Amino acid sequence: xxxxxxxxxxxxxxxxxxxxxxxxxxxxxxxxxxxxxxxxxxxxxxxxxxxxxxxxxxxxxxxxxxxxxxxxxxxxxxxxxxxxxxxxxxxxxxxxxxxxxxxxxxxxxxxxxxxxxxxxxxxxxxxxxxxxxxxxxxxxxxxxxxxxxxxxxxxxxxxxxxxxxxxxxxxxxxxxxxxxxxxxxxxxxxxxxxxxxxxxxxxxxxxxxxxxxxxxxxxxxxxxxxxxxxxxxxxxxxxxxxxxxxxxxxxxxxxxxxxxxxxxxxxxxxxxxxxxxxxxxxxxxxxxxxxxxxxxxxxxxxxxxxxxxxxxxxxxxxxxxxxxxxxxxxxxxxxxxxxxxxxxxxxxxxxxxxxxxxxxxxxxxxxxxxxxxxxxxxxxxxxxxxx
Numbered sequence: 001x002x003x004x005x006x007x008x009x010x011x012x013x014x015x016x017x018x019x020x021x022x023x024x025x026x027x028x029x030x031x032x033x034x035x036x037x038x039x040x041x042x043x044x045x046x047x048x049x050x051x052x053x054x055x056x057x058x059x060x061x062x063x064x065x066x067x068x069x070x071x072x073x074x075x076x077x078x079x080x081x082x083x084x085x086x087x088x089x090x091x092x093x094x095x096x097x098x099x100x101x102x103x104x105x106x107x108x109x110x111x112x113x114x115x116x117x118x119x120x121x122x123x124x125x126x127x128x129x130x131x132x133x134x135x136x137x138x139x140x141x142x143x144x145x146x147x148x149x150x151x152x153x154x155x156x157x158x159x160x161x162x163x164x165x166x167x168x169x170x171x172x173x174x175x176x177x178x179x180x181x182x183x184x185x186x187x188x189x190x191x192x193x194x195x196x197x198x199x200x201x202x203x204x205x206x207x208x209x210x211x212x213x214x215x216x217x218x219x220x221x222x223x224x225x226x227x228x229x230x231x232x233x234x235x236x237x238x239x240x241x242x243x244x245x246x247x248x249x250x251x252x253x254x255x256x257x258x259x260x261x262x263x264x265x266x267x268x269x270x271x272x273x274x275x276x277x278x279x280x281x282x283x284x285x286x287x288x289x290x291x292x293x294x295x296x297x298x299x300x301x302x303x304x305x306x307x308x309x310x311x312x313x314x315x316x317x318x319x320x321x322x323x324x325x326x327x328x329x330x331x332x333x334x335x336x337x338x339x340x341x342x343x344x345x346x347x348x349x350x351x352x353x354x355x356x357x358x359x360x361x362x363x364x365x366x367x368x369x370x371x372x373x374x375x376x377x378x379x380x381x382x383x384x385x386x387x
Contacts, residue, residue: 004123007178008131011115014171015138017164018081018111020146021104022051022334024160026224027151027238029338035156036094044225044338046157049098050105051335057109058327065114071179074118077110078172082165089162097158112139113327122180133253136304140249140296143224144242151239197321204370205265205313206322209306210329212272212363216306218333218340219275219356220299225341226352227288236288245292248300255304264308265371271302272360279357283349291353303330309367313374 025032025046032043065073084104091097119131153160200206224242231238259267275298282291306326314322337356344351 003178004127007122008119008127008134010171010174010178011119012134012138014078014111014175015115015135016142016145017167017171018078018108019139019142020149021108021164022047022054022146022331023143023221023224024146024150025050025101025157026221026338027147027228028157028160029228032094032097032157035158036092036097038094041339041342042094042098044342045098046101047221047338048335049102050108051331053102053105054109055328055331055335057106058113058331059324060106061110062113062117062324065117070114070118070121071176071181073110073114074179075172075176077107077114078168078175080107080110082168082172085161085165085168089158089165091158113324118179129256130253133256133304136255136307137249137252137300140252140300140303141246143220144246144249147224147242148239200314200322200325203313203315205367205374206310208363208366208370209268209310209313210325212268212302212367213306213326213329214333215356215359215363216272216275216299216302216333217330218337219279219360220295221334221337222341222352222356223279223282223291223295225338226282226345226349227292229341229345229352230288230349241288241292244289245296248293248296251297251300252304255301256308258301259305259308264305264312265367266305268302268305268309269364269367271298271300271305272364274298275302276357276360276364279353279360282353285349 025043029040029043029046032038032046033040036043061073061077081104084100084107088097088100088104091100116132116135119135120128123131150160153163155163227241228238231241255267255271258270262270275295278291278294278296278298281287281294284291307323310322310326340355341352344355
């Protein structure tokens with residue numbers, strides 16, 4: 001096996017272990033509440049605390065790796081996640097556990113953006129696009145796999161954190177060996193950096209893409225949490241529903257081909273519409289398995305579609321910041337979903353799945369208007385004008 005294939009395999013496995021922490025506690029809400037004598041509402045913040053800090057960390061570690069190097073951020077970040085996970089195993093109060101999850105989430109954010117940069121820089125040119133698709137697949141498949149693990153292992157939540165901590169050490173050591181040595185940090189060549197937030201807010205396709213990102217994982221995670229809550233009252237296993245949603249996530253591997261034929265903006269919007277449709281089907285009693293297939297299919301297209309849309313719409317000098325904010329919005333949506341779903345559950349499945357579906361449809365409309373305005377703007381420019 002070539003070095004690049006080994007690197008890709010290690011990055012995917014590590015991605016599942018790291019990103020899986022965001023979803024790990026979804027099936028463990030009742031177990032967390034029982035271990036700390038807390039309410040389910042308080043226990044649901046185990047995912048939210050991790051997710052908010054995780055989202056904020058993206059704004060820190062991507063730029064940091066530009067300055068001090070990819071390998072050092074990857075390796076020390078994973079070692080720090082291992083220490084945080086090990087520390088969580090000794091907590092005895094829900095407030096300390098939630099605080100530890102926030103620390104763990106912030107440190108876990110050192111992996112995804114840096115891993116994508118390593119793929120873009122270390123893999124042969126002909127393998128990079130497929131490498132990005134494989135990494136996106138790993139990030140998505142982490143959701144059902146981590147929930148399988150969280151629901152299937154009989155140990156307490158703190159014991160599970162203890163069990164996972166050595167794996168981060170092993171992956172840190174493996175990546176230290178395989179990831180190429182860091183090159184000298186790149187220096188900006190044009191004086192002051194030109195990453196102006198106001199300029200990107202004025203770019204309708206970028207700013208509406210951020211809002212769309214907020215709705216995608218909100219809908220995906222709301223479905224996961226809603227599945228746990230509804231299957232407790234029905235003669236159906238949540239694991240069966242998760243298993244049904246696993247194969248369709250492989251559609252993310254074909255999103256690049258679809259984007260090339262239909263444009264990334266179309267791919268992203270198709271994915272969001274399909275996700276909303278799946279959430280709507282989930283409202284129907286007994287339709288959770290079919291809904292799981294459709295929701296996973298939609299998210300598998302929406303996430304890479306929106307990545308390519310925003311990357312293509314942003315200017316060269318703003319693209320890094322645009323993608324950092326995109327990822328921030330994506331995981332803020334994932335973080336909001338657990339407590340929001342628990343709140344909506346008292347109003348029934350229509351509220352649990354209907355609100356995220358409505359937000360997705362709203363995002364599709366807003367992005368469509370932005371695409372239309374951009375097309376009109378480009379058509380009015382001279383042939384030599386900026387496209």
